[in-house]
Amino acid sequence: MTAASLRPVDLARDLQDLATLVGSEQAVDDVLRRGLDWLARVAPYDLATVFVLEQGRLVVRAARGPLADDRVRQHALSLDEFPSVREALETRRARTFLEADHRHGDGDPFDHVLDLPPGHACLVAPLVAGDQTLGVLTLDRTVCEVYPPPVVNLVEVYAQLLAIAIQGAGKTVTLERLHLQDHAHAKLLEEELGGGQGPESHVRSPAMHALLRRARQVARAQTPVLIRGEPGSGKERLARAIHAWSARADHPFVSLSCAGVPEATLELELFGHVEGAFAGAGRARPGRLVVANGGTLFIDEVSELPLPLQTRLLRVLQDGEFEPVGSDRSVRVDVRILAATHVDLESAVSAGRFREDLFYLLDVFPLELPPLRERREDVAPLAETLLEQLARRTGKPARRITPEALSRLEGHDWPGNVRELANVLERALILGPGQELGPEVIDLPGRRRREARVREGELPTLADATRQHISRVLQTTRGRIYGPGGAAEILGVKPSTLQSKMKKLKIDRLPAGPR
Numbered sequence: 001m002t003a004a005s006l007r008p009v010d011l012a013r014d015l016q017d018l019a020t021l022v023g024s025e026q027a028v029d030d031v032l033r034r035g036l037d038w039l040a041r042v043a044p045y046d047l048a049t050v051f052v053l054e055q056g057r058l059v060v061r062a063a064r065g066p067l068a069d070d071r072v073r074q075h076a077l078s079l080d081e082f083p084s085v086r087e088a089l090e091t092r093r094a095r096t097f098l099e100a101d102h103r104h105g106d107g108d109p110f111d112h113v114l115d116l117p118p119g120h121a122c123l124v125a126p127l128v129a130g131d132q133t134l135g136v137l138t139l140d141r142t143v144c145e146v147y148p149p150p151v152v153n154l155v156e157v158y159a160q161l162l163a164i165a166i167q168g169a170g171k172t173v174t175l176e177r178l179h180l181q182d183h184a185h186a187k188l189l190e191e192e193l194g195g196g197q198g199p200e201s202h203v204r205s206p207a208m209h210a211l212l213r214r215a216r217q218v219a220r221a222q223t224p225v226l227i228r229g230e231p232g233s234g235k236e237r238l239a240r241a242i243h244a245w246s247a248r249a250d251h252p253f254v255s256l257s258c259a260g261v262p263e264a265t266l267e268l269e270l271f272g273h274v275e276g277a278f279a280g281a282g283r284a285r286p287g288r289l290v291v292a293n294g295g296t297l298f299i300d301e302v303s304e305l306p307l308p309l310q311t312r313l314l315r316v317l318q319d320g321e322f323e324p325v326g327s328d329r330s331v332r333v334d335v336r337i338l339a340a341t342h343v344d345l346e347s348a349v350s351a352g353r354f355r356e357d358l359f360y361l362l363d364v365f366p367l368e369l370p371p372l373r374e375r376r377e378d379v380a381p382l383a384e385t386l387l388e389q390l391a392r393r394t395g396k397p398a399r400r401i402t403p404e405a406l407s408r409l410e411g412h413d414w415p416g417n418v419r420e421l422a423n424v425l426e427r428a429l430i431l432g433p434g435q436e437l438g439p440e441v442i443d444l445p446g447r448r449r450r451e452a453r454v455r456e457g458e459l460p461t462l463a464d465a466t467r468q469h470i471s472r473v474l475q476t477t478r479g480r481i482y483g484p485g486g487a488a489e490i491l492g493v494k495p496s497t498l499q500s501k502m503k504k505l506k507i508d509r510l511p512a513g514p515r
């Protein structure tokens with residue numbers, strides 16, 4: 001295989017055909033199939049494989065060529081075991097594998113899967129679109145030779161275009177999948193909060209019964225809704241349920257979290273931009289408002305939306321229009337806004353951090369999600385529902401929780417609310433060997449240490465009490481230290497002082513988790 005052998009191939013036509021898939025509504029698998037078939041005319045192969053990146057592993061998504069079989073299609077790689085592949089991803093450059101790589105390096109990606117001779121033609125090209133790393137493209141031949149540099153360069157170009165095409169097709173598929181999941185999310189919320197028909201879905205707390213009635217009432221209207229509640233209490237699930245119970249259920253549900261996101265990024269995410277709006281802005285990109293047109297936009301932690309963007313959101317609520325970044329032409333949208341926060345917005349208004357007129361528009365029909373510690377009678381049905389959900393997700397048989405374990409759960413304060421309960425139950429499923437989950441597998445944060453001290457007649461030390469208090473505040477702010485509503489402000493100390501104390505007490509900064 002030489003560079004000269006590529007001359008009869010109409011490369012311009014191939015690149016143009018592949019470029020037509022960028023942003024199209026073709027299924028991802030169809031994009032991969034067609035892209036790999038075109039690639040065979042540029043770089044002959046016996047096996048072409050697309051690996052997609054999933055949590056540090058490369059999983060085969062598509063395979064073409066005579067060697068493609070079920071073993072290949074079920075193959076996966078760990079990046080930790082293949083530093084040469086990781087290097088291709090980090091440098092964003094294609095590379096070939098030589099005989100020395102196969103014999104003395106980190107091996108061949110298809111070791112123990114295919115019987116390929118050492119020194120066979122092997123090429124790895126990263127699949128990168130913008131700042132998103134999607135995976136790698138690998139080419140293999142049974143012949144013992146090296147892909148020449150001109151071929152490597154061309155494959156790298158193909159891989160970049162293929163990555164952009166995958167990204168465009170993937171966005172369409174993702175939106176469709178999210179739309180199909182809206183009803184499932186609503187059903188799950190009903191099971192967890194008591195709105196379903198099954199025996200497991202009857203909540204016992206009057207507060208949750210009242211909340212569900214109010215949520216169903218407002219779902220039929222078009223007014224904005226402000227959902228208040230502590231982190232982990234289920235604000236996004238409630239928003240999804242309101243959308244699915246509404247007349248907009250057949251249209252998109254789109255979410256945007258403002259927590260810890262820079263103002264410039266939030267502006268682009270919310271309003272989008274036109275082509276050439278700023279340096280590096282190639283193609284125009286629609287914002288979440290356009291994607292949610294006809295449906296619902298859920299804005300989480302709306303209190304962290306910067307004041308200039310609050311002004312622009314106010315115009316959307318009042319007039320239904322806005323200008324994308326870099327444009328002087330208005331775009332009209334029909335979007336229902338559901339917002340959520342865990343902070344006191346009235347105090348934010350008084351402090352000048354939140355627009356009063358925007359607050360009153362959002363606060364037309366507020367919904368307050370009570371924390372789990374205030375409705376302990378709901379722990380049992382919630383635990384049962386969450387265990388069934390975890391069993392479906394993991395494909396394992398459902399487990400039953402013993403009365404002793406349930407008593408332990410009902411006695412906990414649940415600072416992390418439903419999210420913490422789900423995490424505790426998931427740990428219990430991993431630890432519990434039998435069909436029943438007893439108290440020995442209910443691992444509650446800090447509970448064992450407190451129980452030991454009570455038995456020994458001891459009181460917590462000042463360091464332990466300080467550690468527990470700071471941890472609770474960090475859970476409330478979802479790990480945010482700086483700024484209004486951050487942990488430093490709540491505790492009344494400087495951020496640097498708080499960070500120093502956290503380091504001394506060995507307190508980890510909590511990551512923001514799903515709601």
